[in-house]
Amino acid sequence: MNPELVELALRKQRLQIRSAEQRDALAYHAQAFTPLLHGIDRVSDGVRWARDNAPVLSGLGVFLLVVRPRATLRWARRAWVGWQLVRRVRALIP
Incomplete structure (x- = not known):
């Protein structure tokens, strides 16, 4: 060999x-x-x-908005700030 x-x-x-x-x-x-x-x-x-399950979550959001509007709006504001933070971090990551 x-x-x-x-x-x-x-x-x-x-x-x-x-x-x-x-x-x-x-x-x-x-x-x-x-x-x-x-x-x-x-x-x-x-x-x-x-x-x-977006429709279910939307329905739950509307229900909570009717039942507890102040708490729902407070959580919605937190969610909006979180979403904006995620978008900014995604923009930084190539």
């Missing part, structure tokens, strides 16, 4: 072993981010649910 091919095969095998070790190390270190990623998933699921 050609010695160059043997050397290439050995180099390939060493690189594969090294890649496997790096993947294992990355997976081990990424475990620290698991709670954060689960939280992001929950927020994402909540936003998706809100988009899918």
